[in-house]
Amino acid sequence: MKFQLKNDFFMxxxxxxxxxxxxxxxxxxxxxxxxxxxxxxxxxMREYGFRESDEKKDQPIYFSRLPYIEKEDxxxxxxxxxxxxxLKERCGRGDFDIAVSIGIGGSYLGNQVLFDMVxxxxxxxxxxxxxxxxxxxxxxxxxxxxEGLEALLCHIRRCSAVHKNRLRILILVISKSGTTIEPMSxxxxxSAQLQDMNVHVEYAAVTDPNKGYLHDLALKKDWIFFTVPxxxxxxxxxxxxxxxxxxxxIGLDIADFLAGARFIDKACKKTSVEENPxxxxxxxxxxxxxxxxxxxxxxxxxxxxxxxxxxxYAQLLGESLGKKRNRRxxxxxxxxxxxxxxxxxxxxxxxxxxxEGPKNKLIQFVTVRERRSDxxxxxxxxxxxxxxxxxxxxxxxxxxNAEALAxxxxxxxxxxxxxxxxxxxxxxxxxxxxxxxYEGELSLVDAYDQPGxxxxxxxxxxxxxxxxxxxx
Numbered sequence: 001m002k003f004q005l006k007n008d009f010f011m012x013x014x015x016x017x018x019x020x021x022x023x024x025x026x027x028x029x030x031x032x033x034x035x036x037x038x039x040x041x042x043x044x045m046r047e048y049g050f051r052e053s054d055e056k057k058d059q060p061i062y063f064s065r066l067p068y069i070e071k072e073d074x075x076x077x078x079x080x081x082x083x084x085x086x087l088k089e090r091c092g093r094g095d096f097d098i099a100v101s102i103g104i105g106g107s108y109l110g111n112q113v114l115f116d117m118v119x120x121x122x123x124x125x126x127x128x129x130x131x132x133x134x135x136x137x138x139x140x141x142x143x144x145x146x147e148g149l150e151a152l153l154c155h156i157r158r159c160s161a162v163h164k165n166r167l168r169i170l171i172l173v174i175s176k177s178g179t180t181i182e183p184m185s186x187x188x189x190x191s192a193q194l195q196d197m198n199v200h201v202e203y204a205a206v207t208d209p210n211k212g213y214l215h216d217l218a219l220k221k222d223w224i225f226f227t228v229p230x231x232x233x234x235x236x237x238x239x240x241x242x243x244x245x246x247x248x249x250i251g252l253d254i255a256d257f258l259a260g261a262r263f264i265d266k267a268c269k270k271t272s273v274e275e276n277p278x279x280x281x282x283x284x285x286x287x288x289x290x291x292x293x294x295x296x297x298x299x300x301x302x303x304x305x306x307x308x309x310x311x312x313y314a315q316l317l318g319e320s321l322g323k324k325r326n327r328r329x330x331x332x333x334x335x336x337x338x339x340x341x342x343x344x345x346x347x348x349x350x351x352x353x354x355x356e357g358p359k360n361k362l363i364q365f366v367t368v369r370e371r372r373s374d375x376x377x378x379x380x381x382x383x384x385x386x387x388x389x390x391x392x393x394x395x396x397x398x399x400x401n402a403e404a405l406a407x408x409x410x411x412x413x414x415x416x417x418x419x420x421x422x423x424x425x426x427x428x429x430x431x432x433x434x435x436x437x438y439e440g441e442l443s444l445v446d447a448y449d450q451p452g453x454x455x456x457x458x459x460x461x462x463x464x465x466x467x468x469x470x471x472x
Contacts, residue, residue, distance in 0.1 A: 003277040005267050009427060010369075010416040011277045015402055016284045016362065021409035023287040028273060031442075035283055038441035039271045045437070046269075049231060053327075060231035061448055063433060066239035067261035067426075075229040080241065083224060087204065088248035094133040096170040096202075097163065098156065099249050100190065102141035103174035103242075104182045106234025107206075109312040110429070111174075111246040112139065114238070116308045117425050118252050134251055135170065140190065141183030149186060153193050160197050167199040172249065174206040174242055176228040178214025181460070206241050233448050235316045236433055239426070253422040260426030268434050278431055281413065282438030288362055288411060289336055290443075296361035297336040298354065302343035302398050303368060305420065310340035313364075313432055319453070320436045323445040334443050336362075344397040351401060355408060362411040365398050366428065370419040 003011040044052040205218035209227035226241040268278035288294040322335030371391040417424040440447025
């Protein structure tokens, strides 16, 4: 089964929905009622922001409204839109030399994807003119690692020492609760250390609109302030102020990014598997997990700039669907272990296990049809070979990988986008969000909570209160 959405997105499920070794047509028939209920539930959430079956309406689910957030004053107040526009203009005209984005989990991973796709790996080595006036960009608070933080501070000290004028720094801190230990530790250290340098620092916060330490601190200090909308989990938040504020800093075309998400949303509203590519992907994955014992999903984008896309998707998949209980309270231990890989790099390492290890995994490939740059090469000196574009070799490598896996009866699927601009990036990220929403309804797990995360947090808080940590 294949889908083509205009000339922009291409979904190939030939090696996932396959009568020989994949999900079979009779499986779709057997899951017919479940599929129908899942479609109804997701459409209900789209319209009302709740599950139809939920008795309590105090935990809304609004991620499906994010593609339309520019017109949703309830999610994105007009005064915040004005602040966003001003911030984007200031960053574009050179008001800041360095920007540091502080956040973890969904407040970090989505923004790392935006940075990698928009800016590329050598952004911070470019001069300001090459960066079109925008600042160097660094991440902090994504790990409780003092060495990483010290390395960032050393770089800032060097920049401050050689800067002709006073170095101008923007600190963006993102935390809905305002109490998550990793970002708040980074904020505390950076704030204290920067006070002792000859630098000009401004702060912007994205946090809860009504409460919390960071909320109170931002108001007290008169920081640039944005809110995390109600009903938006961190792993879905790249389309909210969490991602849009960071996008404004790096020069992301926000309108195109959201337009890509809207395009996918509208293309994935049909009620049948044959007409809805996000529903089809969810059904095939659900059937693969439930009937064919698929326990691992490898996300394998092809191209260096998409490495972080795999890491973002790993959180989306693992945190959303990896649940001990379903919504009926039954113990199900649902989910697939997410593994992030990179093509063609990991074809020389992980593919051996994918090809000949346990038959308990499916591979999700992601490719780009038209690359922004290309070179012709002689295919590694293969005799009789003519020069080919590197982009063709990369895409052929993905095809070869899929065919090799299929020869061993291994499931895979491929999602391709025309190119890696803001529109297509918004589309592909939202496509994955929709797939998760549909599969959550198929499996009856709550795709929007994360009770397992809270367990380790409680244990960690106990250690922090006593100040005692055992060395293992």
